Amino acid sequence: MPQTATLPVVMCFGGLDSTGGAGLQADIEAIASMGGHAAPVATALTVQDTRQVLDFTPVETALLIEQARAVLEDMPVSVFKIGMTGQVATVEAIHSILVDYPDIPVVLDPVLRGGGGGALSEDADELGAALKELLFPLATVATPNSEEARRLAPEADNLEACGQELLDTGCQFVLLTGTHEDSEHVENRLFGNRRLLETFTWERLPESYHGSGCTLAAAIAGLLGQGLEVFTAVHEAQEYTWEALRQGYRLGMGQFLPNRLFWAREEE
Numbered sequence: 001m002p003q004t005a006t007l008p009v010v011m012c013f014g015g016l017d018s019t020g021g022a023g024l025q026a027d028i029e030a031i032a033s034m035g036g037h038a039a040p041v042a043t044a045l046t047v048q049d050t051r052q053v054l055d056f057t058p059v060e061t062a063l064l065i066e067q068a069r070a071v072l073e074d075m076p077v078s079v080f081k082i083g084m085t086g087q088v089a090t091v092e093a094i095h096s097i098l099v100d101y102p103d104i105p106v107v108l109d110p111v112l113r114g115g116g117g118g119a120l121s122e123d124a125d126e127l128g129a130a131l132k133e134l135l136f137p138l139a140t141v142a143t144p145n146s147e148e149a150r151r152l153a154p155e156a157d158n159l160e161a162c163g164q165e166l167l168d169t170g171c172q173f174v175l176l177t178g179t180h181e182d183s184e185h186v187e188n189r190l191f192g193n194r195r196l197l198e199t200f201t202w203e204r205l206p207e208s209y210h211g212s213g214c215t216l217a218a219a220i221a222g223l224l225g226q227g228l229e230v231f232t233a234v235h236e237a238q239e240y241t242w243e244a245l246r247q248g249y250r251l252g253m254g255q256f257l258p259n260r261l262f263w264a265r266e267e268e
Contacts, residue, residue: 007037008225009075011068012218013094014083015044015056015120021257022211027081027218029260033240034222039075041067043094044086046120050210051254053113053120058086061093068097080104081221083214084111087122088130095134105224108139108171109217110148128152137170141230143217145177163191173197173230175220179204179212190234200235202242209245210255216241 010031017023024040031038043064047055059067071077080098085091098106110131112124121127128151136142144152144166146159153165159176166174173192181187186202219237228236247259259265 007035008078008222008227009037009039009071010079010081010218010221010225011039011041011071011077012081012083012221013041013043013064013068013085014081014214015046015086016042017046017048017211019048019050019210019252019257021050021255022214023084026211026214026258026260027083027221030215030218030240030244031081031222031225033260033263034219034226034237036078036222036225038218039071039077041071043084043090044120046084049254050250050252050257056084056086056120058090058122061089064090064093065097068094072097072101077101077104078225079221080106081218082106082108082135083217084120085127085131085135086120088126091127091130091134095138098135098138102138105140105221106135106138107217107221107224108135108142109213110135110142110144110152111213112148112151124151132166132169136166139171140224141173141175141217141220141234142166142171143175143177143213143220145213146180149176159189160196163189163196164194167191167194173234175216175234177213177216188238190231192230197231200238202238205242205245207245207248207250207256209248209258211258212241212245215244215258215260 012027149162223233
């Protein structure tokens with residue numbers, strides 16, 4: 001008889017990106033790289049290339065809930081990871097699931113736009129408000145980039161104030177990433193316990209990447225599933241993501257794609 005597997009299961013709510021650069025495929029590859037098993041729940045079908053998002057169609061909420069609950073009744077989910085939601089109804093559906101599992105950690109990547117441009121939401125302001133009201137209070141770690149943080153905290157006058165405001169929603173930790181800033185190095189700021197806990201500084205790579213935010217959030221979720229505490233998971237996930245970007249490749253005519261399986265491929 002085969003032994004029962006002990007891989008941590010991470011349930012990923014996200015969109016299907018046919019380029020394979022972002023969304024659910026990014027989640028699957030990053031979580032596998034962290035030694036976990038991804039259980040993908042599709043929230044939307046997207047039309048995009050490596051340059052931009054062209055269109056998307058949300059998955060009907062009843063089907064979304066059925067996808068998740070079928071897995072939750074069958075497999076021991078260790079962590080929830082949330083990416084693209086796209087519409088308020090999807091946020092409400094995911095919230096209805098999370099409240100039934102209050103002891104499972106949640107990693108929230110509050111996606112509002114594609115990395116190369118193009119909307120990934122029907123109304124970014126309404127979606128942002130719903131995320132802050134329904135999902136941020138349940139999140140263990142949220143991972144907004146600086147553009148998303150400013151959109152979610154429009155009254156804050158600097159990035160540190162943005163981080164503090166997002167903490168005030170009830171989220172336990174906020175990792176605010178700085179790849180979109182005009183700075184020599186990338187600075188990622190971790191907030192928790194009502195203050196700035198750490199600023200991580202990384203060499204800025206020369207290219208633009210499709211799926212970097214998905215990769216980072218999924219790696220954090222995979223490491224939390226392994227039992228790491230938040231600070232260690234956040235640090236190790238950044239190291240992994242930076243290396244995946246450094247070894248990224250360009251398959252299309254737009255952004256580079258992270259090489260999330262670099263560890264399994266021989267160096268040329």
